[in-house]
Amino acid sequence: MKIIVINGTEKHGVTYRLKELFLERFRENAEITEFYLPKDCPSFCSGCTNCILKGEHTCKDSGYIQIIAASLLESDLIVMTSPAYVMHATSSMKALLDHFAYLWMPHRPAPEMFTKRAVIITQCLGAGAKSAAKDIKHSLSWWGISDITVFTGKLMEDIIWEKLAEKKRSQLTDKMHRLSKKLSGVCYGKPSNVNVITKIKFLFCRMMQKSLHKNDPEYTDGKYWAKQGWLGKTRPWRA
Numbered sequence: 001m002k003i004i005v006i007n008g009t010e011k012h013g014v015t016y017r018l019k020e021l022f023l024e025r026f027r028e029n030a031e032i033t034e035f036y037l038p039k040d041c042p043s044f045c046s047g048c049t050n051c052i053l054k055g056e057h058t059c060k061d062s063g064y065i066q067i068i069a070a071s072l073l074e075s076d077l078i079v080m081t082s083p084a085y086v087m088h089a090t091s092s093m094k095a096l097l098d099h100f101a102y103l104w105m106p107h108r109p110a111p112e113m114f115t116k117r118a119v120i121i122t123q124c125l126g127a128g129a130k131s132a133a134k135d136i137k138h139s140l141s142w143w144g145i146s147d148i149t150v151f152t153g154k155l156m157e158d159i160i161w162e163k164l165a166e167k168k169r170s171q172l173t174d175k176m177h178r179l180s181k182k183l184s185g186v187c188y189g190k191p192s193n194v195n196v197i198t199k200i201k202f203l204f205c206r207m208m209q210k211s212l213h214k215n216d217p218e219y220t221d222g223k224y225w226a227k228q229g230w231l232g233k234t235r236p237w238r239a
């Protein structure tokens with residue numbers, strides 16, 4: 001099994017500890033590739049829209065982005081982590097997600113994404129972990145992923161792992177171990193099911209792409225949908 005981890009911070013703090021606890025169970029049998037932000041994607045999207053209009057390889061940052069994209073596509077499980085910064089995911093995480101706008105369903109979703117599983121791990125001092133997770137989940141669901149498990153933690157005392165009360169640390173440890181146990185059970189099995197919401201979103205985008213392709217057969221997204229066979233009867237979740 002292949003796991004990709006995208007860390008929304010380079011700091012080896014609480015988020016890092018939670019992610020390490022989650023990965024413990026997988027270390028022996030899974031191939032784990034980790035990316036740390038902003039190191040592995042230090043640039044912001046400039047809004048040139050080249051990725052959408054001309055293709056993802058024309059992005060000024062494609063050197064960074066396509067390394068992460070290749071790893072995402074070959075992974076069985078995607079793990080995304082972020083502390084809450086001012087009630088949201090870190091800006092580094094948002095900067096990466098912006099670069100993947102071309103992967104959204106209204107553009108050129110990757111067929112591989114539809115049957116993947118993902119885990120989002122966020123935490124905060126008092127409030128914001130849920131909205132940080134939502135920032136990430138929004139992209140993953142529009143990439144076509146149905147099976148997304150979310151863990152959100154509230155520290156409520158300190159933001160340094162070593163300074164947390166023993167009881168709090170062991171509660172968090174138990175929660176991460178339970179989460180990895182649950183996920184390891186399903187991840188070594190068959191690919192994830194595609195839920196109704198994802199299918200409806202896909203069919204709505206298909207309608208849009210059908211009309212775009214008819215009006216301009218050279219439009220990049222429409223051409224991609226036609227090439228995948230999605231404007232006909234082929235669906236990304238059917239082998």
Ligand SMILES: Cc1cc2nc3c(=O)[nH]c(=O)nc-3n(C[C@H](O)[C@H](O)[C@H](O)COP(=O)(O)O)c2cc1C
Pocket residue numbers: 009011012013014015016083084085086087088123124125126127128129155159160
């Ligand atoms: C810039 C910044 C903004 C933060 N904003 C929030 C916030 O809005 N709500 C909150 O509960 N915690 C906030 N925190 C605390 C973090 O969510 C987190 O709990 C803390 O950074 C520990 O995690 P880490 O060791 O992985 O960085 C903030 C921390 C930083 C550095």
